[in-house]
Amino acid sequence: MPGLSFDLIAMQLFTGLALGAIYVLFAIGLSLIFGMLTVVNFAHGAFYMVGAYVGLFLISLGGNFWLCLVAVPLIVGISGMIVERFLIRPLYGRGIDYPLLLTFGLSYIMVELIRIGFGTSGYPFDTPDLLQGAVNIGIGYFPLYRLFVIGAAAVVLLGLWLFLERTSFGLIIRAGARDPQIVRVLGVDVARVWLYVFGIGTAIAGLAGLLAAPLQGVIPEMGANILAEAFVVTVVGGMGSIGGAVIAGLLVGVVISMTSLFAPEMAKVSIFALMAIVLLIRPQGFFGRAGLMS
Amino acid sequence: MLQVARLNAWYGASHVLQDIGLDVKQGEIVCLIGRNGAGKTTTLKSIMGLVKTGGSTIFKGKEILSEPAHTRFALGLAYVPEERRIVQGLSVRENLRLGLVASPAKKNEAALIDEIADIFPRLAERLDQEAVTMSGGEQQMLAIARAMIAKPDLIMLDEPSEGIMPVLVDEMFELFRKMKTQGTTILLVEQNVELALAIADRAYVLDQGSVVHHATAAALLADDEIKERYCSV
Structure with missing residues (x-):
C-alpha cells in the first residue's frame, strides 16, 4: 500500500495507546467492582459520561481543567457511593442479575437527566491551553494532549497498584475479592469496603470521561458507546482481573486505531472479532478465572 | 467467657x-x-x-x-473454619497481615508477625511464599496463626x-x-x-x-x- 510508511503506522500505534488508556481506566473500575462486589455495573458508562459533563459544567462556572482533574473524580465517586449505599446494597445476596438490571435502568435515568439538564446535542470540549499542540516524539509530531492522556492513565494505574499492594485497605480488597467471608471473620466490615470500592471504581470512570472529552467531545450517549467496547476489554482481559483490563484495554485501543488506518469501516467490528478469537482459544480471557460466573 | x-x-x-x-x-x-x-x-x-x-x-x-x-x-472471638480459607494470591505474610487489618494491634504488625513466626517455625521459613502452595498441614498452621495473631x-x-x-x-x-x-x-x-x-x-x-x-x-x-x-x- 503506497503512502503507508513505518512512521505513520507507529503514529497510529500511539493514537491507539491513547485510546486504549481511556479504555483501561474505564475497565479497571468495572473490573474492580465486579471482582469485589460481583456487581456487573451497567451504569459505569453513565458515570463516565457524567464525569465529562461535570467537567463541562465546572469549566462553564470558571473552573479550569486542572481543577476538574481533582474535582470530577471526587464528585463522581461520591455519587457512586450514594448509589451503592442506597440502591445496590439492598440487592446483595439476591444473585448477580438484580444489581445488573438496577444499574442498567439507572444508566437510562442518568442519561435522561443529563439530556434534560444539558440538551440532547453534544458540546465540544476545549483542550486545555497548556496541552495544545504537538510534540516531536522521534517518529513525528504527536498531539500533546494524547501523550498527557497516556501519562495520566499511567499515573492512576501506578497509584492504584501501590494502593492495592502496599496498604492494609488494598490487602483487604485483594483478599475480599477472593473470599469475602474470611475477611469478615477476621473483623472487617465488608459492606464498608464495598462502598469504597464502588466509589473508587466510579471515580476512575468519571476521570476517564473527563480525559476523553477533549478527544471526542461530550454527548449524553458517550457512556453507552464506551460500555460496549469496555465489555470487550473485560471479556478479553478476564472478568475481575485488573492486570487483564490493562493489557486488553491497550490492545483493544491499538486494534481499533490500526483497523481504522487500513479499513476504517471495520474499526468497530474488529474488536468483536478479537473477542471471538480470544473466547475460542481461552474462554476465561487472558487472566480470568474459569467458572467465575457459574 | x-x-x-x-x-x-x-x-x-x-x-x-x-x-x-x-x-x-x-x-x-x-x-x-x-x-x-x-x-x-x-x-x-x-x-x-x-x-x-x-x-x-x-x-x-x-x-x-x-x-x-x-x-x-x-x-x-476468632474462628478457624474447616476449609481453612487461606486466601489465594496472597503470600504467607499477607495472610498473617490479614489477621491484623481490623485489629487495633495493627500498629505492632512487624513485631506480632515476628512473634507468630517464633511459634510457627514452619511459617517463618515461608513468609514470602504464596500461601496456597504450602502443604495442607502448613496451611492449617497458617489459618490458626492468622486467627491467633490479634490475640x-x-x-x-x-x-x-x-x-x-x-x-x-x-x-x-x-x-x-x-x-x-x-x-x-x-x-x-x-x-x-x-x-x-x-x-x-x-x-x-x-x-x-x-x-x-x-x-x-x-x-x-x-x-x-x-x-x-x-x-x-
Missing part, C-alpha cells in the same frame, strides 16, 4: 440446631464431638455470627446474638487435624496445650475424639442438632458406650 443458650438455627426448612446450650469458661479447652452432620460446624458458625440463629449467645458478659461477625471478632480471648477451631499428616497433628495439639497455658480459651470441633479429649477439659456430645451428653473429658474418655453410640463413624 461464653454462654450459649437455646440456640436454634435453620437451613431453609431443616431445623439444624435445636436448643443448643453450652458454656466455655476462661482458660478452658472445650470440645464438641459427634458424628458428621450432628451440627458441630453450624454451632461454631452460629457463635461467630455467620448463620442466622435464635436464642442467646453471651460473650464476655455481653449479648452478641444480633452482632455481625466482624463485631464479634473485635470483641475477641483473641476465645478461638474456635473446626476440625484442625482433618487431612493432615500425623506428625503435624501432634505438633498442632502440643500448640493448643501451650496456648491454653498462656490463657487462650479454645472451643474445638474434632473428629479425632481420643486426641481431642486428651487435651480438653470438658466435652459436649452433639447428635442431630442437639446436645445429648456433657461431661469432663476424662469421664468421656473412659465412657466407651457414649463414644460408641455418638462418635463412631
Whole structure:
C-alpha cells in the first residue's frame, strides 16, 4: 500500500495507546467492582459520561481543567457511593442479575437527566491551553494532549497498584475479592469496603470521561458507546482481573486505531472479532478465572 | 467467657440446631464431638455470627446474638473454619497481615508477625511464599496463626487435624496445650475424639442438632458406650 510508511503506522500505534488508556481506566473500575462486589455495573458508562459533563459544567462556572482533574473524580465517586449505599446494597445476596438490571435502568435515568439538564446535542470540549499542540516524539509530531492522556492513565494505574499492594485497605480488597467471608471473620466490615470500592471504581470512570472529552467531545450517549467496547476489554482481559483490563484495554485501543488506518469501516467490528478469537482459544480471557460466573 | 443458650438455627426448612446450650469458661479447652452432620460446624458458625440463629449467645458478659461477625471478632472471638480459607494470591505474610487489618494491634504488625513466626517455625521459613502452595498441614498452621495473631480471648477451631499428616497433628495439639497455658480459651470441633479429649477439659456430645451428653473429658474418655453410640463413624 503506497503512502503507508513505518512512521505513520507507529503514529497510529500511539493514537491507539491513547485510546486504549481511556479504555483501561474505564475497565479497571468495572473490573474492580465486579471482582469485589460481583456487581456487573451497567451504569459505569453513565458515570463516565457524567464525569465529562461535570467537567463541562465546572469549566462553564470558571473552573479550569486542572481543577476538574481533582474535582470530577471526587464528585463522581461520591455519587457512586450514594448509589451503592442506597440502591445496590439492598440487592446483595439476591444473585448477580438484580444489581445488573438496577444499574442498567439507572444508566437510562442518568442519561435522561443529563439530556434534560444539558440538551440532547453534544458540546465540544476545549483542550486545555497548556496541552495544545504537538510534540516531536522521534517518529513525528504527536498531539500533546494524547501523550498527557497516556501519562495520566499511567499515573492512576501506578497509584492504584501501590494502593492495592502496599496498604492494609488494598490487602483487604485483594483478599475480599477472593473470599469475602474470611475477611469478615477476621473483623472487617465488608459492606464498608464495598462502598469504597464502588466509589473508587466510579471515580476512575468519571476521570476517564473527563480525559476523553477533549478527544471526542461530550454527548449524553458517550457512556453507552464506551460500555460496549469496555465489555470487550473485560471479556478479553478476564472478568475481575485488573492486570487483564490493562493489557486488553491497550490492545483493544491499538486494534481499533490500526483497523481504522487500513479499513476504517471495520474499526468497530474488529474488536468483536478479537473477542471471538480470544473466547475460542481461552474462554476465561487472558487472566480470568474459569467458572467465575457459574 | 461464653454462654450459649437455646440456640436454634435453620437451613431453609431443616431445623439444624435445636436448643443448643453450652458454656466455655476462661482458660478452658472445650470440645464438641459427634458424628458428621450432628451440627458441630453450624454451632461454631452460629457463635461467630455467620448463620442466622435464635436464642442467646453471651460473650464476655455481653449479648452478641444480633452482632455481625466482624463485631464479634473485635470483641475477641476468632474462628478457624474447616476449609481453612487461606486466601489465594496472597503470600504467607499477607495472610498473617490479614489477621491484623481490623485489629487495633495493627500498629505492632512487624513485631506480632515476628512473634507468630517464633511459634510457627514452619511459617517463618515461608513468609514470602504464596500461601496456597504450602502443604495442607502448613496451611492449617497458617489459618490458626492468622486467627491467633490479634490475640483473641476465645478461638474456635473446626476440625484442625482433618487431612493432615500425623506428625503435624501432634505438633498442632502440643500448640493448643501451650496456648491454653498462656490463657487462650479454645472451643474445638474434632473428629479425632481420643486426641481431642486428651487435651480438653470438658466435652459436649452433639447428635442431630442437639446436645445429648456433657461431661469432663476424662469421664468421656473412659465412657466407651457414649463414644460408641455418638462418635463412631
